Amino acid sequence: MSRSPARISHDRAVDALRAQLVARPSGAPIRLAKPTSNLFRFREPPGEGALDVSAFSGVIDVDGAIADVGGMTTYEDLVDATLRHHAIPHVVPQLKTITLGGAVAGLGIESTSFRNGMPHESVLEMDILTPDGDVVTARPDNEHAALFRGFPNSYGTLGYALRLRIELEQVKPFVRLRHVRFTDAADCARAIEDICAGGTYRDERVDFLDGVMFDSSELYLTLGSYTDSAPPLSDYTGQRIFYKSIRDRVVDHLTIRDYLWRWDTDWFWCSKALGAQHPLVRRLWPRRYLRSDVYRRIVAFDRRYDLSGRVYKLLGKPAREPVIQDVEIPVERLADFLRFFADRIRISPVWLCPLALREPTGWPLYPMKPGRLYVNAGFWATVPLGPDEREGTYNRLIENKVTELGGHKSLYSTSYFDEDEFWLAYDGETYRQLKDTYDPNGRLPDLYSKVVRNQ
Structure with a gap:
């Protein structure tokens, strides 16, 4: 051939x-x-x-x-x-x-x-x-x-x-969105279970499903359905901001491409912390730079030189701990997690995204249970530290709660697990066998060193 x-x-x-x-x-x-x-x-x-x-x-x-x-x-x-x-x-x-x-x-x-x-x-x-x-x-x-x-x-x-x-x-070329409000996390979790089990909501097919918690009494599920045609379309690549529309609209329509990148323009909602949602700044900010990789470079520069930390110290404000995490919680424990989060962490909004493995055998280094429905909770902000608290306090609280509820934490951000706890959660035995087979000379760091020690 x-x-x-x-x-x-x-x-x-x-x-x-x-x-x-x-x-x-x-x-x-x-x-x-x-x-x-x-x-x-x-x-x-x-x-x-x-x-x-x-x-x-x-x-x-x-x-x-x-x-x-x-x-x-x-x-x-x-x-x-x-x-x-x-x-x-x-x-x-x-x-x-x-x-x-x-x-x-x-x-x-x-x-x-x-x-x-x-x-x-x-x-x-x-x-x-x-x-x-x-x-x-x-x-x-x-x-x-x-x-x-x-x-x-x-x-x-x-x-x-x-x-x-x-x-x-x-x-299909377009996606029809329905934003459905809930005033209770348990009701929202039950709706997620029903939609995922049947693939429909009120007799309409659901092809896409995620949601946002603004606070413990204001949660939304966004239900997307493929469609061949659509009325006038929305545009969230410029002055308008997608996550704000969830509260303002019951039904919306986007092209399939704009739907896929609906969160990228404002890095979900994190562009607000960089000033990009201020009306005057928004008008002056070139559209081609309204995108997540631009914002991340700004944050990387800030982290490298600790600019925000210096400003907080100069103004006499407490230091802040970055809490950047995505965690998977079994759907039946989602309300428990969201109540804990609202009481102890107090970050808002929170992204919600249901997940079920396709493969019946699972994947060893991220051992979620096949056949079980989870909900990803994503939150990306900072939390002020008290006088006796040090960085890691709130991330560690979350790690402990996720483990208690039978969930898992993604490893793209800072982690604070001790080594024994880490390998228990991420199948250290299987990992070591793979490492011995494919990297016997240790030319790359092991997983714990990479994601916890940041080597």
Whole structure:
């Protein structure tokens, strides 16, 4: 079978990258030279010698309901390519510059997750560059099946996905939204269970499902349905702000592309902390810079030089702890978690997104139970520290509560687990077996060192 020009170029890039890695001294740290990141474990940018993976940032081929994609391809570019075929990945994470390889190695979620699981569950095979320079093709039914199942939630500590073959979902051009209000978290949780069980709400099909808690007595579920036609469409890529519309509108309509990126324009609601929602600033802020990667670079600069901390100290205000987390809570314990959160953490709004695994066997490094419905709660803000409190106080409270309720915490941000607790929660035995097989020389940090110690 002849290879396409895109596949020939990809294969040449694989050979060049392997040569880069093999040529590095055995003790030299391995880092990727990536222009963007959606992690919230800030560290110094990779220096000279970081692996150049820019050649893996494109779509190799789209054939019906299947796509071959470079591992460093952003979802923005991936969606642009697949929409030309009236299709999208089964799960499209909320932010444009999340990469496909990053979403598989570090997990992802969105409003199709109640029926499609997480991004790695629609992966058919992966070419993975191991730390010693080998490239293995991992599938669920070959000699690298253990790596295929253990790669999700490994965060680049077992290797890097260079190519992924994924399933696609056929789409319609528009999405009709219904914003349904609840005044009680338990009622909202029961509605989530009913919708996820039947795939409908009031006899109308639900293709997309997420929600927002503004406070303990004001919660909304947003129900999206594919449609071939729509009345005048809304636009949340400029002056109007999507999350504010949830309170103001009962029904809304968006193009499928604008629906997928409805949260990116304002980084959910976090652009407010950067001044981007002030009416005057909004009018002056160029539309092309109303996007999550721009805001994250601003935050990274602030964190690097502790600008906010210096301002708080100068004004005599207490230090603040960043609380940037996504957690998965069993739906039957969701109301318990939200009550705890409103009483102890007091961050608002909170994003809610139901999730159920597609695969009946589960995924070892993020051991959620197959057949069980969870709800992701996402919250991204800061909390003032009391006189006797130190940074980590509120993140640790949340970690303990999530564990108590039988949930899990995503590892893209700061974590405070002790080591024994961590490996118990994230299947240390399976991880160590994979590490011994695919990184026997320890060229990459282990998972605990990477996500807790930030090495």
